[in-house]
Amino acid sequence: MPAHKSDMSSSKKGKGDRFSINRRTFLKASAFTGAAVAASRIIKYPEASLVSSQPSTEGVITERWITTSCLNCSTRCATQVRVVNGKAVKIVGNPLSQVSEGEICPRGHIGLQVLYDPNRLSVPLKRTNPAKGRGVAPDWVPISWSQALGEVSARLKALRDEAQPHQLLLLHGLNTSSDEDMIYRFAAAYGTPNVVSGDTLENEAAKSGRWLADGNSSHIAYDFGQTNYILVFGADILEYEKPLARNLRMWGKIRRERPNRAKVVVIDRRYSVTAAKSDRWLPVNPGSDAALAMALANVIISEGLYDTDFISGWTTGFDEYKELALSYYSPQRVAAITGIETDTIRQIAREFARSRPAIAWAGRGVAAWPNGTYNSYAIFCLNALVGSIDTPGGVIYQENPGYRDLPEPAEDDIARAGKDKPRLDFGKTSLFPAAAAVANQVADSILNDDPYPLAVAIGFNSNFNMSAPGAWRWDAALKKLPYYVHLAPFISEMAEYADIILPSSTFLEEWGYDHSPPGSGFAEAKIKQPVVAPLDDSKGVADTIFEIASRLGGTVASSFAAIGGDAQGFVRYRTETLMPWSDFREKGVWLGPAYQYHKYDRIFKTPSRKFEFYSGNLENLLKRTGQGVASRLVYLPHYEEVKFLGDELSYPLVLSTYQPLLNIENGNQNYPWAQEFFLVMHGSGWTNFVEMNSQTARSLGIRDGEMVWVESLFNRIKVRARVTEGIHPQVVAIAVGQGHYAAGRWQQAIGVNPNEIIGVDYDRFSGQSSFFNTRVKVYRA
Amino acid sequence: MARWGMVIDLDKCTACQACSVACKAENNVPHGSPQEHTRRTALFWHKVIAVSRGEYPSASIDLIPMPCMHCDKAPCVTVCPVKATYRRDDGIIIQDFRRCIGCKYCMIACPYGVRNFNYKEQEEQEYHRPDLPPDRASRGPWPFPQRVHGVVEKCTFCFHRIDQGIREGKKIGVEVVPACAEACPARAIYFGDLDDPDSQVSQLLASREWLRLREGMGTSPKVFYLPR
Numbered sequence A: 001m002p003a004h005k006s007d008m009s010s011s012k013k014g015k016g017d018r019f020s021i022n023r024r025t026f027l028k029a030s031a032f033t034g035a036a037v038a039a040s041r042i043i044k045y046p047e048a049s050l051v052s053s054q055p056s057t058e059g060v061i062t063e064r065w066i067t068t069s070c071l072n073c074s075t076r077c078a079t080q081v082r083v084v085n086g087k088a089v090k091i092v093g094n095p096l097s098q099v100s101e102g103e104i105c106p107r108g109h110i111g112l113q114v115l116y117d118p119n120r121l122s123v124p125l126k127r128t129n130p131a132k133g134r135g136v137a138p139d140w141v142p143i144s145w146s147q148a149l150g151e152v153s154a155r156l157k158a159l160r161d162e163a164q165p166h167q168l169l170l171l172h173g174l175n176t177s178s179d180e181d182m183i184y185r186f187a188a189a190y191g192t193p194n195v196v197s198g199d200t201l202e203n204e205a206a207k208s209g210r211w212l213a214d215g216n217s218s219h220i221a222y223d224f225g226q227t228n229y230i231l232v233f234g235a236d237i238l239e240y241e242k243p244l245a246r247n248l249r250m251w252g253k254i255r256r257e258r259p260n261r262a263k264v265v266v267i268d269r270r271y272s273v274t275a276a277k278s279d280r281w282l283p284v285n286p287g288s289d290a291a292l293a294m295a296l297a298n299v300i301i302s303e304g305l306y307d308t309d310f311i312s313g314w315t316t317g318f319d320e321y322k323e324l325a326l327s328y329y330s331p332q333r334v335a336a337i338t339g340i341e342t343d344t345i346r347q348i349a350r351e352f353a354r355s356r357p358a359i360a361w362a363g364r365g366v367a368a369w370p371n372g373t374y375n376s377y378a379i380f381c382l383n384a385l386v387g388s389i390d391t392p393g394g395v396i397y398q399e400n401p402g403y404r405d406l407p408e409p410a411e412d413d414i415a416r417a418g419k420d421k422p423r424l425d426f427g428k429t430s431l432f433p434a435a436a437a438v439a440n441q442v443a444d445s446i447l448n449d450d451p452y453p454l455a456v457a458i459g460f461n462s463n464f465n466m467s468a469p470g471a472w473r474w475d476a477a478l479k480k481l482p483y484y485v486h487l488a489p490f491i492s493e494m495a496e497y498a499d500i501i502l503p504s505s506t507f508l509e510e511w512g513y514d515h516s517p518p519g520s521g522f523a524e525a526k527i528k529q530p531v532v533a534p535l536d537d538s539k540g541v542a543d544t545i546f547e548i549a550s551r552l553g554g555t556v557a558s559s560f561a562a563i564g565g566d567a568q569g570f571v572r573y574r575t576e577t578l579m580p581w582s583d584f585r586e587k588g589v590w591l592g593p594a595y596q597y598h599k600y601d602r603i604f605k606t607p608s609r610k611f612e613f614y615s616g617n618l619e620n621l622l623k624r625t626g627q628g629v630a631s632r633l634v635y636l637p638h639y640e641e642v643k644f645l646g647d648e649l650s651y652p653l654v655l656s657t658y659q660p661l662l663n664i665e666n667g668n669q670n671y672p673w674a675q676e677f678f679l680v681m682h683g684s685g686w687t688n689f690v691e692m693n694s695q696t697a698r699s700l701g702i703r704d705g706e707m708v709w710v711e712s713l714f715n716r717i718k719v720r721a722r723v724t725e726g727i728h729p730q731v732v733a734i735a736v737g738q739g740h741y742a743a744g745r746w747q748q749a750i751g752v753n754p755n756e757i758i759g760v761d762y763d764r765f766s767g768q769s770s771f772f773n774t775r776v777k778v779y780r781a
Numbered sequence B: 001m002a003r004w005g006m007v008i009d010l011d012k013c014t015a016c017q018a019c020s021v022a023c024k025a026e027n028n029v030p031h032g033s034p035q036e037h038t039r040r041t042a043l044f045w046h047k048v049i050a051v052s053r054g055e056y057p058s059a060s061i062d063l064i065p066m067p068c069m070h071c072d073k074a075p076c077v078t079v080c081p082v083k084a085t086y087r088r089d090d091g092i093i094i095q096d097f098r099r100c101i102g103c104k105y106c107m108i109a110c111p112y113g114v115r116n117f118n119y120k121e122q123e124e125q126e127y128h129r130p131d132l133p134p135d136r137a138s139r140g141p142w143p144f145p146q147r148v149h150g151v152v153e154k155c156t157f158c159f160h161r162i163d164q165g166i167r168e169g170k171k172i173g174v175e176v177v178p179a180c181a182e183a184c185p186a187r188a189i190y191f192g193d194l195d196d197p198d199s200q201v202s203q204l205l206a207s208r209e210w211l212r213l214r215e216g217m218g219t220s221p222k223v224f225y226l227p228r
């Protein structure tokens, strides 16, 4: 916006001026914001003596900076931690890291409060009350590590002795990459096909949409720092999308650190922080993004604005795609579907095609739908149309560090037979043909004993009964499990169902190696090393697995024999081939070679070895699962009308959820800094709201700040209303991250968890949980 | 003598609030609680505020990082009856906890709402952290190891970093910047000498349009914003 100091200055009385409100008046205007406290239930927290106390020291004696990396989200940024007298006091980015160019996001600093969380567990706990359920006190008693590991190992050993290893389920939330490698190795050696990552709740449809086009089934990496134009489809680039700290860094770069400033247009039903910082916000009808993408293709093709060299050299199926776009997706028709005007569609299509290199970015907001794969496919194809595939400023193909290969796990017949059993999540079956793993299906599989009953589950830093839609099913499933072991540094909603809790250390007390999700293109590895000794009696995940494996003996133990011996040794074993151990520990970062663009002969993993506008991958897959169809439309990017959960008459509004930047991704929110800065768009913290358009609020007779019920077909929650201009009138939005009820002085009984009212639905190919197609009604409480 | 000022590029800013969080860590500013949030007694030396304009669908919200403006004509200094708030020669407005009598005149006088009254009891262990100074080697003794109950406090432009940097002959604004500027992942916050035409802040102000908050109040703030 053009401005000069004279016309931008404002007086106290100046009305309508953008800066006529100051911080205090603003705070006053949002004075009600701290009070949103939902109906709470009191759950007994472990006795004070079981909770770790903070060490206290006086006076400065020693001071060290230690390199490690963050794990408050999956970006896993390289950091340096200042330790004074054995206490971590400050976290900064590691300047040697090129993924985020040495920067970290605000959550990086909050690592201190993760480490010194007053509610951390200090010793293993054993349940004495056999009854399980929400609000049922587990009556924990402290036990020693050797007793705890002895009991867990005995259970696991018995299950293997009965030749039923597939009845073990491993669940994991956000873990260090090295710990994840240990978890998957344990599953392989033990003999279970059932390992489920919480990450599969989030990103699967974006991956499968991309797989349809180029055969790669991973997160999409965008060469964001060199692009000239970004069309953002439901992607919270500055709050959620990974690698987050890199996105923040690159935003500064594309705006004002180059001669040409990149333009950003955000298509989203909600006015996100990304929308607020963009050049243009286009509210779109919920679920209609694929139609918009096809209309953009219509304009780009009909006006001859596409990249003919790339299309003719490296793509197949263009003619059918063109035919489809031109005959079904005219801007006029799509304007009616999306609510975006014909002229606007034409204008952004032209801008996008003419401001190359340009990116069409499909975020979680378009992926987590029943038609998520097609949404992502249609949007991904726009990149190919303008030649933004493996080019500077376009889509790039992530490389990962080549850690030293691990020897194949030793396998016995029991393990082999176990792994041949069908998977609990029905991934890769006709139910979810393109799925890597379907986290949310597991709850129903447990409840229905389908395909078989489970005996034991182990959760590694997971909290599915907060993070999965249809959260109540997880309560029931965990209650039903005969034996549940939970590893985490703190009590959580899921830990409440455990028979044994093993207090794991936080990422600041742990050995590990890590790399960021796709984004940078080039490879980078970062170390995790303890900045302080593990507090109290906590133990890292990898060390716990090593100990359990050795107690199990046989092929399980031998699978873990020659790979370093313990967590530190394992990290050293796998990274020493990258760089000398002492260097890695000191520098904290290993950097791969510079990224090479235009690798067209190598990147396409499709039948044609080209980018496919008509998906041969999908055609072959559905043939294999016996679901092949004659209609060619199925294999082309297209718009499918969304089936909503709940009818429009009784439930007139569509519920949307989003993750604010200060939501910590470890499943816990017991961090005062994260809480007090929680909702920057509302100048508020320590709460969340149901956010609704002022027109909608007026028609429902709801005033800003009032308590309301938000009710779906499945459940209802009571929350404070926030009336805003920044949301589509048919949509209401609730931030995730609040609504914890199990424990935690700084999180308990604060706000609500929208997953308590969201129904269970999936993208039919990838098994991606559909978070956004639940309808609700809102009324005064 | 330098005249320190700050330039915040709102086009680069991502509203991530790393600046606000880093300020809390650097200056041992106590965190709040739900109760203090409701009573509006939580302390923030730095905060990103949201200002909304317009109606759907052309609504917009400006997200503005706000430290103390370090006004050249600071009303808070004028009203303080005991000279607890004063202007240093380098233009930084400082608050002397020992002189402050907690009358809150300055809080009423400040047009930007950046001043805080510390209601915290000193015994509250969590806020008494003599063991947690910032980087003593490069930034000198920490000014706020202990909280002072019943006085007013606010952003200091991290003067402890600047003073130490000058003692060590470092380039202020390049090698040494306030904690918020250091933490900014978008590199949107610039700091330096407004009287030096070659400083990065002066160069930015010469090359871009800029604005200051509530210019009409005649406070002459030394925090400048570069709009989109």
Ligand code: SF4
Binding pocket: A070, A071, A072, A073, A074, A075, A076, A077, A104, A105, A106, A107, A108, A109, A243, A244, A245, A246
């Ligand atoms: S982006 Fe993620 S990993 Fe990086 S500092 Fe922020 S929370 Fe930590």
Ligand code: SF4
Binding pocket: B068, B069, B070, B071, B074, B075, B076, B077, B093, B109, B110, B111, B112, B113, B114, B115, B154, B219
């Ligand atoms: S912003 Fe307020 S506290 Fe800061 S110098 Fe100006 S009047 Fe004083």
Ligand code: SF4
Binding pocket: B008, B012, B013, B014, B015, B016, B017, B018, B019, B020, B048, B065, B180, B183, B184, B185, B186, B187, B188, B189
């Ligand atoms: S740290 Fe930088 S990008 Fe983040 S809110 Fe502050 S000024 Fe903006």
